[in-house]
Amino acid sequence: MAHRRRRKRKELFAQGNEAVAQGALLAGCSFYAGYPITPSTEIMEIMAQRLPRIEDGVFLQMEDEIASMGAAIGASLTGRKAMTATSGPGFSLKQELIGYACMVEAPLVIVNVMRGGPSTGLPTSPAQGDVQMARWGTHGDHPIIVLSASTVPECLEMTVVAFNMAEKYRTPVILLIDEVTAHTREKITIPHEDELEVLSRMQPAVPPEWFKPYAEAARGVPAMAPIGQGYRCHVTGLTHDQMGYPTSRPDEVNEFMTRLFRKIDNYYHDVVLVDEYCLEDAQYAVVAYGCVARSARHAVDQARERGHKVGLLTLRTLFPFARPAVERLCMQCEHVLVPEMNMGQISREVKRVNNGRSRIRTLNRVDGQIITPSEILKAIL
Amino acid sequence: MSDVTKLIHEYLRHNKKFPHVFCAGCGHGIVLGSLVRSVHALQLPKDNVVIVAGIGCSGRMAVYVDFNTVHTAHGRALTFATGIKMANPELNVICVMGDGDALSIGGNHLIHAARRNIGVTALVLNNQIYGMTGGQCSPATPQGDMSMTSPYGSLEQPFDTVDLAKAAGANYVARSTSFHANQLDKLMQEAILHPGFSVLEALTPCPTQYGRKNKFRHVVDMYNWLKKNTVKVEKWKEGDSRIPTGVFQNLDRPGLEERYAELRQSLQPQE
Numbered sequence: 001m002a003h004r005r006r007r008k009r010k011e012l013f014a015q016g017n018e019a020v021a022q023g024a025l026l027a028g029c030s031f032y033a034g035y036p037i038t039p040s041t042e043i044m045e046i047m048a049q050r051l052p053r054i055e056d057g058v059f060l061q062m063e064d065e066i067a068s069m070g071a072a073i074g075a076s077l078t079g080r081k082a083m084t085a086t087s088g089p090g091f092s093l094k095q096e097l098i099g100y101a102c103m104v105e106a107p108l109v110i111v112n113v114m115r116g117g118p119s120t121g122l123p124t125s126p127a128q129g130d131v132q133m134a135r136w137g138t139h140g141d142h143p144i145i146v147l148s149a150s151t152v153p154e155c156l157e158m159t160v161v162a163f164n165m166a167e168k169y170r171t172p173v174i175l176l177i178d179e180v181t182a183h184t185r186e187k188i189t190i191p192h193e194d195e196l197e198v199l200s201r202m203q204p205a206v207p208p209e210w211f212k213p214y215a216e217a218a219r220g221v222p223a224m225a226p227i228g229q230g231y232r233c234h235v236t237g238l239t240h241d242q243m244g245y246p247t248s249r250p251d252e253v254n255e256f257m258t259r260l261f262r263k264i265d266n267y268y269h270d271v272v273l274v275d276e277y278c279l280e281d282a283q284y285a286v287v288a289y290g291c292v293a294r295s296a297r298h299a300v301d302q303a304r305e306r307g308h309k310v311g312l313l314t315l316r317t318l319f320p321f322a323r324p325a326v327e328r329l330c331m332q333c334e335h336v337l338v339p340e341m342n343m344g345q346i347s348r349e350v351k352r353v354n355n356g357r358s359r360i361r362t363l364n365r366v367d368g369q370i371i372t373p374s375e376i377l378k379a380i381l
Numbered sequence: 382m383s384d385v386t387k388l389i390h391e392y393l394r395h396n397k398k399f400p401h402v403f404c405a406g407c408g409h410g411i412v413l414g415s416l417v418r419s420v421h422a423l424q425l426p427k428d429n430v431v432i433v434a435g436i437g438c439s440g441r442m443a444v445y446v447d448f449n450t451v452h453t454a455h456g457r458a459l460t461f462a463t464g465i466k467m468a469n470p471e472l473n474v475i476c477v478m479g480d481g482d483a484l485s486i487g488g489n490h491l492i493h494a495a496r497r498n499i500g501v502t503a504l505v506l507n508n509q510i511y512g513m514t515g516g517q518c519s520p521a522t523p524q525g526d527m528s529m530t531s532p533y534g535s536l537e538q539p540f541d542t543v544d545l546a547k548a549a550g551a552n553y554v555a556r557s558t559s560f561h562a563n564q565l566d567k568l569m570q571e572a573i574l575h576p577g578f579s580v581l582e583a584l585t586p587c588p589t590q591y592g593r594k595n596k597f598r599h600v601v602d603m604y605n606w607l608k609k610n611t612v613k614v615e616k617w618k619e620g621d622s623r624i625p626t627g628v629f630q631n632l633d634r635p636g637l638e639e640r641y642a643e644l645r646q647s648l649q650p651q652e
């Protein structure tokens with residue numbers, strides 16, 4: 001019997017930002033365009049070093065945040081997996097083109113390492129103030145996927161997930177991490193290529209003369225023809241018909257807009273990721289995300305030691321909002337605590353789905369400091 | 382079939398609902414015609430040509446032609462073009478922008494594309510006004526001219542596209558007008574072929590918005606104005622108030638995508 005040697009995986013002691021870059025490369029990212037901004041710069045620096053060394057890899061330092069988005073979308077249209085990373089002020093600047101990417105259904109990953117805001121705010125301190133902006137930042141009604149990560153290994157994992165979702169659903173995906181997660185160093189294990197599921201966008205299966213670039217498709221996600229392969233499509237930020245040409249006919253506009261939403265809504269259970277911890281018998285629940293989820297986990301352990309039935313729901317997908325999981329929680333627990341480093345952006349969502357079943361409490365901190373386990377524990381007890 | 386009809390059938394999209402958006406007398410169609418003739422003369426495969434357009438009247442040019450076409454956001458055409466060219470350097474990327482696109486909201490991208498020397502052809506259709514939004518003052522509106530937002534005459538000094546592109550380091554800089562269609566064709570072909578970043582400014586009349594507010598009673602007056610007020614750069618002397626046309630800068634530096642390919646090559650592990 002052939003003996004298969006256990007392959008050793010590469011291990012690194014890395015920052016969250018480094019893990020994001022590693023994850024992107026594992027997911028097949030071959031194009032990065034960015035602009036330096038604290039605290040996300042390390043992602044850019046690593047990509048600058050790594051991308052020219054891989055086949056067809058392109059790294060560009062653009063003149064501003066808007067240009068970075070433009071270049072990344074352009075590359076995505078040629079069939080590349082593209083990424084850009086930024087932080088608060090840069091994320092504000094990118095908003096218009098995030099809407100463009102939604103409109104033309106360009107797969108793209110945008111990483112926002114959240115820092116204290118508004119404006120220049122606290123460039124080197126953590127915050128979670130960009131949660132609702134990630135959902136509603138660009139103008140017009142649009143669907144979007146917003147993910148988060150609370151540990152360094154999760155940064156790697158969620159970056160791969162972000163690329164996969166972007167490719168599968170032809171949509172920009174926003175990955176929100178915070179300054180603490182981005183700069184904490186932890187051990188990460190780099191998985192082998194065959195251990196990872198890496199998805200790529202669907203290519204047209206018909207010849208150019210039959211191809212409709214925005215046609216109704218089974219999953220609501222049309223195939224995408226890369227520029228330069230004979231399909232010669234039109235891509236526009238104007239509302240377009242199935243051929244991609246501008247239209248203002250109400251029936252065509254309605255068909256397009258509803259498909260845009262449906263392609264994500266229909267796959268809600270695939271898109272919404274949560275971690276449940278000690279929730280089976282919980283009477284008191286904490287809902288958290290990002291670095292706060294980490295403090296919360298510690299607080300839950302301490303509370304359990306003291307005999308309190310406390311559980312934790314960590315949101316890995318922030319939007320679409322994990323309604324079923326939170327609703328279940330609100331049915332089960334008398335109290336739900338939502339600690340977050342803003343004035344209550346996810347607690348709004350929790351309150352929205354609660355329907356008065358549970359008492360929702362918030363724990364907010366906006367001074368650029370993390371929420372500690374003891375603070376959460378104090379709020380629970 | 383006449384040559385023009387053949388070109389129309391070959392290069393315009395049959396499945397796009399015409400009529401086009403351009404007003405009577407607009408010069409944009411002449412520039413688009415020149416673009417099609419140039420692509421045809423250079424025998425570029427249609428699959429390899431990418432037209433990246435901004436927003437405004439000029440932005441609408443992309444949808445009519447049977448190439449790979451991208452209608453981007455206002456001012457950002459060059460950023461998309463940069464991404465496309467770097468991701469696939471085999472493509473002929475032509476960026477179509479108006480004066481508002483290229484000089485105002487996208488001014489930063491223009492000078493940086495020039496500095497970066499990305500292998501893209503930037504076509505700036507300068508009609509000295511914001512046409513699509515209804516005739517507002519642009520950074521190319523001459524001082525003293527009227528517009529909806531300069532009802533007492535513009536106080537600001539306009540940008541000169543050619544000087545700006547030259548100073549920013551574009552490889553190839555040229556200017557023509559939609560009156561001088563033959564010269565425009567010639568310069569367009571040179572601009573498309575030239576390695577690195579090339580800028581071609583085409584002065585085009587906007588009778589509906591600019592002409593109406595600036596005492597041009599007929600469309601023909603505007604074309605006559607272009608004829609009378611331009612001169613070949615070779616004949617132009619310092620102090621001449623006419624606008625020089627022709628080639629202003631012709632450098633031979635490799636484009637960014639070529640330099641990037643060299644870098645990638647040099648980083649390959651040596652056997």
